[in-house]
Amino acid sequence: MNLESLVHVCLAGLSTGMFIWLVASGLTLIFGVLGVLNFAHGSFYMLGAYCAFTALKLMGGNFWLGLLVGPLVVCAVGFVIERFFLRHVYGLELPYQLLLTFAFVLLFDNLVKIIWGAGSIGSPSVPGLSGSVNILGRFFPVYNLFIIVVGPLVALGLWALIEKTWYGRIIRAASTEREMAAAIGVRVPALFTGVFVFGTWLGAVGGALAVPYIGLLTPGMGEAIIIEAFVVAVIGGLGSLKGAFLGALVIGLLSSFGTRFLPAFDMFLTFILMAAVLLWRPQGFFGKAV
Amino acid sequence: MMLQVEGINTYYRKSHILQDVSFSVEAGEVVALLGRNGVGKTTSLRSVMGLTAPRNGSIRFQDREVAGQAPYVMAKAGMAYMPDDLKIFPDLTCEENLEIARRLSGRDGYWNQGRVEELFPVLGDRRKQLGILLSGGEKKMLGMGRALMANPDMILLDEPSEGLAPLVVDHLAAVIEAIRDKGITLLLADQNLKFCRRVCGRGYILEKGRVVHADTIAAIWDDEAVIKQYLAL
Amino acid sequence: MSREILKIVSLNKAFGRVQAAADINLSLQEGVLTSIIGPNGAGKSTLINILSGSIPPDSGRIYFLGTDITRLPVHRRVKLGLCRSFQLVNIFPELTVFENILLPALAAADRTRHLLRAIRRETAVRAQVAQLLERIGLQHAADTVASALSHGDQRVLEVGVALAAKPKLLFLDEPTAGMNPVERVRVLENIRELSHSKQTTFVLVEHDMDIVFSLSDRVIVLHHGEVIGDGTTDAVKNDPRVREVYLGQEVPA
Amino acid sequence: MGNNGWTRRRFIQAGLLTTGAAALGVGVTRPTGLWAATPKIKGPIKVGYQAIMSGTLAGYGEFHKMGVTLAMEEINAGGGIAGNKLEVEFRDSTLKAPEAIQNARYFVDSWGADFLGGVDSSGQALALAPVMAELDRILIVTHAATEKLTEEQVFKNGIKQIFRICTPTYQDGNAAAFVAKDLPAATWATISPKYEYGYTCWDMFKNTLTKLKPGVSFTAESWAPFGTTDFRSHINTILDAKPEGLYSTEWAGELITMVRQAGQAGLFKSIKHVMFPVGAAMDVLEGLGADMPDNVWISGRYFFLYPNNSTNNDWVQRFRKRWNHYPAYVSETGYSAMFALKKAVEAAGSKETKAVIQALEGMTMDSPAGQRVFRKEDHQAMYDVPWGLTVASDKYPFKIMGKQILVPAKECFNRPPFEGEGTRPPF
């Protein structure tokens, strides 16, 4: 093993982790505030990718414009789901919520196939971020460096939003004492819709950003990521953004180093980690004690 | 008339909790809803606040029909509510708990951080403490303070005296008088008739979801038959 | 002097900066009806939670009939004969009243491990349950789903569920709150009777001073996690410290 | 509001009950078709075709469909099979064996299929074999590549109802070794799928290359689980080992992702000899476009520019005209499977399973991929697919095969009885 390998495995792990973080952040936010474990979050990721792709095609191939517009379309989908479906199951038990969001997974997987076709679609390159840079004699894509920067920025932004702003304070209040927040004047249903749509947006942006990284769009691309995002959200502590960020880093680096240095590495290790964390600290790294 | 409730019926899931409940509160009055646990006192307050909408009947607040309005509408219209379990926001500091109520209500007036801390000095000491770390007594004061911060026209208090040592109940009575003197109307649900006698003018007795008796508190206090039959004393 | 049923040695518990139990040393005697009083937050609930096994103490020891139970889980304590009721209604809402009592009764009779035996055939236990239902006055509601009972009846059932485990020592947390006078008298009669027959030793947590002073043989006053008063009802009523922090002028001396 | 909610819910309930009842009614009253199969050719020839139509590989189902549909249209336009119309019904196989088995049983027992085709997953093909024996219908496998299907199920276990029209793992493993032996690379490494297909091909490649060129060594293996979207760590493993050659049986979307990420990491600059046994698949070539590096060895189960004869070129034209696509390899195998059935049924003069098996065994047929012969022993179709080096072309918006090497199937496909050293290439 040499230094260049170590650095590159590290970089690979960081970029993987930041991707999972982008998806897990929305999942965690929605769980933390609304208390809903949203299976369909992977679908938002997939829809984000496809919508950004279409927006890009319609608007002359500008990646950034696609990134801007695509996820907004997905937000409309998120709005409809929250407003007309999820809202009616908040009071119900966990299985009903899971089943409802699971139904949307099936629905969107199939809709994507109908709208965009069953085959995979190659991704466009990103102007300005398409090359690779030489780091210690080995090449690393600029785009991945960009993601490694974007991830922490998103984390910082979310932290500032929750901890430092007026809306953050309302969100913190409403996430713990829903009724009392309503009784002091918070429009809780509207707030929840807003948070859900925002979480949807985060997932969709994750998807839009993932396309140049994975290199193609496929129907069903959300299913692999949702399990990883679940794992990250769980080991970080369900509902804790700080924990999800750390969890994503751990999972990213674990899979990167595991793949490189433990030939038998598999998701087996990931799930052992998840089980161990649950047994040792069910509240995860940063979750509140249960 | 500050609040007029007429013939409301409220359900929780399939149970018919409130059956044709009517009561009214004049501006500046302190009125008590009396009765044992589970007779519908809390649900009455929740119905007024909009947390559990009545299926029918009328609720008029400052001469506006408000039955079925969302709680946030009630809050902005000048109604404040302190639940029996207080529901202090655990992730917010004492100060933030107060401030958020003031800002959300959008109402200015006599009550502000300083005046509330004057009334409950302990809240000043705990200003930066997270809600989750407060003791039971501190939470109760914060709950009252938070209701005041909205500068409401009327406050609904659920079980204000519950769990307080007899000594502290004395203090609470004084606080409620002070609040009333600042022009706020109060409706409280309580089981402690002794306490109610000190602060309330009138009272309604509930039993099995119905109002079974209404009179001045003084009259109720003297009516042993009513107390024996309906009140847990 | 009767047998010592529970012994608490330098028990401590803190939640953050709040000291909920501060070096508590107590000894409870069999058959002595004891009440614990004190303002909210004095540590009454914490003490019951620690003694019944819901939360572990930070330090200290608890002995039940001479056995160290400090680290025993809840169900093992119940098996030894130490049980409790709850302040809020804490029953099985979707089971019938009969089943609510049957479950702890079966557990007390060690019959719950039977996988394939029909519950109909547990005649001995069923007879006991019917007896208990009659005793607490709920025999008419045996087949009613518990959540459909009135609040007062649910409170009565709550006490019945606790009694069904046939405890030697039973903590009752505000047993009569929310009951109407008829129910209240029935439950208090039961408590008094069982206590006198020495089947069960009761420890009450109560706010209602009338009940406390009419029923108790011994009263313990807690404040900020400390025992500040302990003795017969009269002794406690006249304790200046107790009057200062808790009773005020409310209770005539 | 409360009232509205009630009526709406009632409305939905009523609606679902009606639809459900109607749907069930149709399901029950449809003929089960147990008696549909008759010894003589009568009525339409029915083929039940299953392929993956959901999830990340759903594109392959579409490719299958295009080829099969085109064949059906052409056969029916040309008078059908021995005068009978060809009917095809498609079903989603997913990747789960029980689904494939239910599909097969539906096709035969309920819909009345005379023949079956399709199947992408090796595991499904293996699980289907005994079912085909029980149902006694011919299944022509058009994509699943495991050699166990033909060697064990057909040859050893004697399940004669299975035929395979596509190339098996030999083409991906053994044939690659024949090409690799002439390359100036003495050390090889692999990034391959972490499942049987990947393991098998790499083993074949290693064994055959070692025999052909003693002294080569294999320095690194990195196995990527199904659904991998991030190959960067695998690529680092390979770069650290510094092999002269890279062999990878990644396929479909995962190959696209891997090639992209390998290109970004500069892998193709440091490793000169790269072989992708399924790199000539159209979805990969089109998906990568200019991102597919030049001078990489690719092959597949069919490549649309080989053989360069009129049969193939005309077919590609017709296919383009019909679908506005270049034919993927499963489009060709699906298409040819229909024509194989046509030829066999017409030769047998019957659609009875036993007779058609006899007709198929040893049958030679012309197909877009060239001449195919169904080997009698294991029912494997023998035909040649070239290996070639990628090169850009003015005519196509993707890379095609430039320099081509043909390793004849006869030389690299294992031979019966499939056991012992002598049965494995080089013979």
Add this chain to the structure above:
Amino acid sequence: MKRYAPILFAGIALAALVLIGLIGGRFLIYLTSRVMILSIFAMGYNILFGRTGLLSFGHAAFYAGGAYGLGLFMLHVLPHPLLGIVVGVACAALLAVVIGFFCVRHTEIYFAMLTLAFGMMVFSLIWNLRDITGGDDGLVGIIRTPIALGPLSIPIIKPQSYYFLILALLLLSVFLIYRIRHSPFGLVLAGIRENEKRVAFAGVSLKNYRLGAFVLSGAFAGLAGALGTLLESSTSPFSAHWSHSAEPILVTLIGGLQTFAGPMVGSAVFIVLREVIERFTHNWMLWFSIILLVIIMGFRGGIVGILSGRRK
């Protein structure tokens, strides 16, 4: 009259099942076999889910435990289906003891996530222990040899005769689960669902009884897995995948969560519905998801709940 309705329905259902076995076409027999196997899986699962109130996301692991237990036993030890089933059930139960030991420490979402993690570990193990499990190809060629009982030999190679073995085991399962439900043990499980704190204060060890429910439901999952493997003559790692764990949940909610017949009715509806949808359209997922949405938004008591007039 209303009291006898369930008995009447059960009688009709049993008669229908026997009739299908006697005169049904091969596909109908196969499909009904699958319905019965899924019923066993779901009914066993419901001991944990409906009765005890624990949502497991890893029950496919026990299905696979039964499947691979039977498969390996039949392939390598003794080709005796009945013994194979016993071995499969034992494997599943053993696996459930080990996994359950860890999982029953938590409840609700933590329990669900823990079972998901262990289930996926089993999936991963099956996928990777190629030499034993055949990797992703799975175990194939598990033939339904005749059941040898002393001098008696019962052939089950024909789908029809195997159908009656499944039916017999389904009836046995229904009987056992019914008895468990109405036993003191079953009452404790219901108590755990309703109020686990109270159960502890009745002197019952929560962990032990949760584990008991877990192992029982795991054993039934193993029975389903063993029967499924014999039906398909093969098994694959997907039998342990989390998406397979979702099936009994789906089926139970469709049929009715806290009803006895719910899982069976749900299984029939699930399999028949999917088969029917597939005959109309290749977009079965779309239509199935729409039906699911309708059930969740409007039919929450499940089919049995609606039929028996209970609403949630």
